[in-house]
Amino acid sequence: MSFQKTTEADSHYDHLEKMSIQELLVNINMEDQKVPIAVQKALPQIEVLTQIVSEKLKNGGRLFYIGAGTSGRLGIVDASECPPTFGVPHGLVIGLMAGGDSAMRKAVEFAEDSEKQGWKDLQEYEISEKDVVIGIAASGTTPYVIGALKKCNDNNISTGCITCNHGSPLAKTAQFPVEVVVGPEFVTGSSRMKAGTAQKLVLNMISTAAMIQLGRVEGNKMVDMQLSNNKLVHRGTRMVMEVLNISEEKANELLLKHGSVRSAIKAFPDETH
Structure with a gap:
């Protein structure tokens, strides 16, 4: 056929x-x-x-x-x-x-x-x-x-x-x-x-x-996404806020300092000492 x-x-x-x-x-x-x-x-x-x-x-x-x-x-x-x-x-x-x-x-x-x-x-x-x-x-x-x-x-x-x-x-x-x-x-x-x-x-x-x-998602979140615009920075800030139970201001500061949701969350214990 x-x-x-x-x-x-x-x-x-x-x-x-x-x-x-x-x-x-x-x-x-x-x-x-x-x-x-x-x-x-x-x-x-x-x-x-x-x-x-x-x-x-x-x-x-x-x-x-x-x-x-x-x-x-x-x-x-x-x-x-x-x-x-x-x-x-x-x-x-x-x-x-x-x-x-x-x-x-x-x-x-x-x-x-x-x-x-x-x-x-x-x-x-x-x-x-x-x-x-x-x-x-x-x-x-x-x-x-x-x-x-x-x-x-x-x-x-x-x-x-x-x-x-x-x-x-x-x-x-x-x-x-x-x-x-x-x-x-x-x-x-x-x-x-x-x-x-x-x-x-x-x-x-x-x-x-x-x-x-490959481990590029945690829970259901894009923890390694690039912070290439304000929308993604805002999304990342919300993720950090939710996981760490901290203020929006502190979450945003952590995110911008460390460059990704994953890095910000990982660095949090050290930041508090």
């Missing part, structure tokens, strides 16, 4: 241009509600991949996301949010996309069609067996991503993927595939919609669970 892309299948809706705004929004929302159910069905696969990621990071490795178009952008977004959220170095989770950083804002024509460029991009980071690479492609057929994962496999580098079709070439290439089948898009083939939402959910799950496994 030949591989069928449900991400490219005809929408369940037609004559979209004749729908009112209300009808459009209601129908898009109806389709969106299918996404978390599809993610739930993939939880066993997500668990296996997250376990691999956690082990690699605990042993000094890095996590790479590699994709093209929307998939590549989502990987870069997730990677870029790990340092401010969890206080990890910027080089721990790395997002790469076909066409390079400029492709984040403007599509680079045919960049995803090169089977060799993905591996070249990974080599710039001196990738090794300590690392893990997750290929992201809604279709599961992107040459840039598949080529990169093939070379990783050849070099004994662990590979996973996030795709939205069953039995895709990408899923067959990855050692630890995640397949979240969300069905046809509201606008036929527009995989930035349900497929993109599914990929974002899975990326959130993998990185958040891995960071918790």
Whole structure:
């Protein structure tokens, strides 16, 4: 049986241009509600991949996301949010996309069609067996991503993927595939919609669970978050206040002096002597 892309299948809706705004929004929302159910069905696969990621990071490795178009952008977004959220170095989770950083804002024509460029991009980071690479492609057929994962496999580098079709070439290439089948898009083939939402959910799950496994969360708090704006300073101050049962003024002073919620709490006994 030949591989069928449900991400490219005809929408369940037609004559979209004749729908009112209300009808459009209601129908898009109806389709969106299918996404978390599809993610739930993939939880066993997500668990296996997250376990691999956690082990690699605990042993000094890095996590790479590699994709093209929307998939590549989502990987870069997730990677870029790990340092401010969890206080990890910027080089721990790395997002790469076909066409390079400029492709984040403007599509680079045919960049995803090169089977060799993905591996070249990974080599710039001196990738090794300590690392893990997750290929992201809604279709599961992107040459840039598949080529990169093939070379990783050849070099004994662990590979996973996030795709939205069953039995895709990408899923067959990855050692630890995640397949979240969300069905046809509201606008036929527009995989930035349900497929993109599914990929974002899975990326959130993998990185958040891995960071918790690394000890970057205590209780339910981001104790290592970077204090990069007033909102986060205020949030950190509240955390310190609650844990230590001290005034807002004292909590804020401790936080700013020591640079993180974790450090402020740890230093408190010494500060009182």
